[in-house]
């Protein structure tokens with residue numbers, strides 16, 4: 277590469293080629309400032325439908341709409357230059373038919389500039405994944421705990437234990453064979469995640485899976501300590517921004533009530549402009 281060559285964001289194939297060589301780093305992102313913080317640090321940023329719970333206070337991801345994903349996708353796109361953008365397909369936007377999935381995936385990519393979409397499901401989504409990939413839509417699959425199916429899974433339980441393991445392995449093989457460029461493994465026992473990682477040709481991205489996955493993802497508000505409604509076991513908090521923010525808001529309120537804010541340095545004189 278020449279000294280003046282401009283670095284660009286990786287493409288789905290670049291992420292795929294990292295399997296077994298370089299750990300893939302990713303986080304969710306929902307806003308421009310958060311995207312700027314991870315730009316060039318993460319390999320990809322995912323506008324997850326977790327946005328509904330994390331930013332909009334929804335009880336699950338089921339109420340998230342195409343419009344929400346596109347709005348947040350556009351915001352994140354404005355903050356990324358050298359990190360790839362992936363956007364979740366929301367519940368109800370792809371399950372009905374491959375044609376429905378293509379129309380909505382194409383809309384997401386057209387209106388946000390995303391490089392790829394993510395959708396939940398294993399063997400039963402393989403036909404749709406193949407349909408999308410054949411038409412120019414790179415797909416990241418998502419198996420294990422698939423939050424859009426909590427009502428049929430019976431809650432946010434670990435998936436793939438004991439006699440479920442072979443089914444999950446079959447799901448992983450099916451999405452890889454269908455042409456997905458990577459697959460998220462959520463809340464899967466570590467031994468099974470390791471087995472899947474060893475047996476399929478595409479990168480596994482773990483969340484509550486195994487350190488042996490080809491990459492990791494976390495919800496950014498969880499790892500920054502901004503989302504404190506609950507903390508799944510697989511979350512490590514790298515900062516305490518929620519507690520810091522609450523303390524800052526209390527300090528501000530105290531100072532306003534004590535009439536100590538704004539101080540002289542925050543107010544303007546009537547002399548020179550700008551002073």
Ligand code: KIV
Pocket residue numbers: 304323324325326327364418460483493494495
């Ligand atoms: O919606 C989301 O944030 C996700 C990640 C947890 C992988 O799907």
